[in-house]
Amino acid sequence: MSLVGADNTQKGDQIETQATEEQLEEKLKEKMAAESEDVEIPDSLKPENIEKMLQEKSENQSVQKRRWRPLYTAAAAAACCVLIIGIAVVGNRSGQKQADLMSKKDVKTDHAGETADTGKHTKDQAMPADMRIASAKDYDEIYQYIKAEKESQEAAARSYEGGQFDEKRSDDSAVSGESSEKAVMDAAAGSAESVKSDLNVADTGSSYSDTNIREEGVGEGDIVKTDGKHLFILNGQKIQIVDIQSKEMKALSTIRLDDDQYISELYVKDDRLIIVYTKSEYEEGDNEYNGIYKQYTSALTYDISNPEKPKDLGEITQSGNFYTMRQVGDYVYLFSNFYADVQAARKDTGAYIPEINGKILDSGNILLPPYARGNQYTVVSSFSLKDPDKKTDSKAVFGSAGLIYVSNDNIYVCEAYYDSKDSDVTQTCIRKVAYKDGKLEAVGQTRIDGTLNDSFSIDEYKGNLRLVTTVSSTGGGAFPIVIMDDVAKIGDMASKDSNTLYILDENLEELSRLEGLAKDEQVYSARFMGDTGYVVTYKQVDPLFSIDLSDPKKPEVLGELKIPGFSDYLHPYGDHLLLGIGMDVDETGTTTNGVKLSMFDSSDPEDVKEIQKYVMEDTYSTNVSYNYKAVLISTDKNLIGFSAYGKGQYYYLFSYDEKKGFECIFERELNGYSEGRGIYSGDTFYLIAGNTVESYTMDKFEKIDDIVL
């Protein structure tokens, strides 16, 4: 990265006596480089000593860690397993008697019989107390929870041995807090889209492509969007609109936000463009040392009926960092994560209660966690596309924030929960909020064993919720893990992980579970497709399990396929085909050979086969592993597009043929580090990365035009 202006010398000529700022900086760099060359790095900071120190910490039971997911020690080599789970569906209620046939070991039958037929009833009726979801009575109640969280953090800090952190640790959580919030977002980010029950893929022959999404019918934002006539591109602080109606692309207009407004995503629906951004505002404290930065997330809507002159229609703003957005019907749902300041005074409500459009959220809209403490919120607000400067409804799910999954009718907030006093395995708290036409209503909550890999590990189907979790021990071992600063010891995890499939009914009561899937392994990807679930777990070789879900009270493992390497992402590809994108790993499980495409034939779920495989040698990673929106998949056009990293970042397009397998039909280096997106409209393919758009014919991939924005 060059810090010196290119026109350096020129400026120097003009001002002979005074060095320019660039020259000063260049000099400074030279001097500092020369001088700092002989800076001696303290021994304690040498990588080998840091490694030793961290290793010891990992082994030291008293160390606390904040972890979303359990840790693996390096020793366990990699292996991958695809477990195909057939998980049964709701509709099949005639099979209640089968409950009797269920093996006790596999299925918990407590609620199975009685609740299956209750249908839709009012929320709190007949619901066990611990599954009822409560709103806060007042801010005092919330403040008590935050104080409890603070005390717990401080207690954890006191018990911390040998570290550099002292009792000010709760202060540190400001540092780590920001990142743990990201962690949570991250955990959710790796998810993908859902499938029609008939196993057809989501793309139904539309003439242009849309973002790869998690749930069909629930729109999601991304960095590039199209309506078939225009491209809408996030480019730094700008949104740019490009006309693609003729062969020659034309930049139409630019919307520029302020320097301190960081755009996360955009969304386009008919004549509305929604820009979601985050900004932070400094709030003065009592003195110059205790001011705080507050994060806000805003959704700014434009009327783009004239795309040359987008018209600002107003925005809504809520506390916290942007997490995600969804769009259903005429409504947009905006999600952010807000951190309460645990040091806040009771009177300073703004520091620990989220605000919507500058107004403190009413306590009745704050949903309390199932445990008596908390310091984070998942804030959700809805607004109508017709009236985008007014909120329709808001709720804040209070607790520790976590992964979000949005089905066609419900929002699920899933928080990892580790408390060795409560349970000797890792757990997840799930809270369900129903939504319809912008209105939000709390439904219920529950807690299950294990943690979720990403939002593909949770799936609503015919009112039931299916989840696959990786269950790790929280006690008895040498490997401690802490969430919310409670010590939860994970033992020899490589030998203690296992995976569980749950099926819950619409009230989150358990219908069934399948335990002990793929012992010693962790879920790497999952996909629920109608009555079948597919799960990839991994340790050394990658088994793909198929599970029959057609009877929700009696899920059954159908088959298991072991292949080297693993798939991070699964996507249905036409009838009976399942595409896996992941990494190829050699048999010893130690060397990765590159990004791998696999095609699984699931026509016989009891005998799933990997029928084709393609290893992209010299590549080491793809964004698809982390972000399902990074992939373009169209069975209609027979296209699989994504970028991968090797010697640089390249965008690839593959086609698939049952006989010939995967064929790379397009390859293009992307400049810089911007994430690339491929989009098609009509018979033209567009490759967008940073400020550049290129268009290609779709038959031969000949370049048509390019434009630099």
Add this chain to the structure above:
Amino acid sequence: MYDYEHSSELALIRRAHKGDVKAFSELYARIYVELYKFALYTMKHPQDAEDAVSEAVIAAYENIGSLKKEESFRSWIFQILSNQCRKKFRDAKPSEELEPNIEAAEEDYAAVHDVREAFFLLNEEERMIVAFSVFGGYHSDEIGGMLEQKAATVRSKKTRALEKMRRVLE
């Protein structure tokens, strides 16, 4: 044995996410010199610099799960380190960190032997901004992102800082 040394950053992050200490250490090994220099020029005392780096490393290790996979480890740990430095400034007695008097500083600039000393003509925020651009190679907008300030503000603060150091540098 996994080849850590020749692994890509993304591959290492992925491993570190899963608790692989070696992968984390390799990520650290690639930038620790820059980290230490950044801290050394930002903090007055080498001991504080050492502490800041080791605290940042522990915080990073404990929170590696929160590193968004697509963002770079480098920027992320730099941000954690700058937060640690800021925290140390906050914890220090306010009197120790009064804005240095530029006239007084210029009077004895002859006594300034090296750039590190010249650095202490700057206030703590200016030191961080200059250290970010010199050791981190970051632009004003990126620094703005890390310090939660506008890019324009960072630019003008940087100009001011370089002006303060002009006599030492020329």
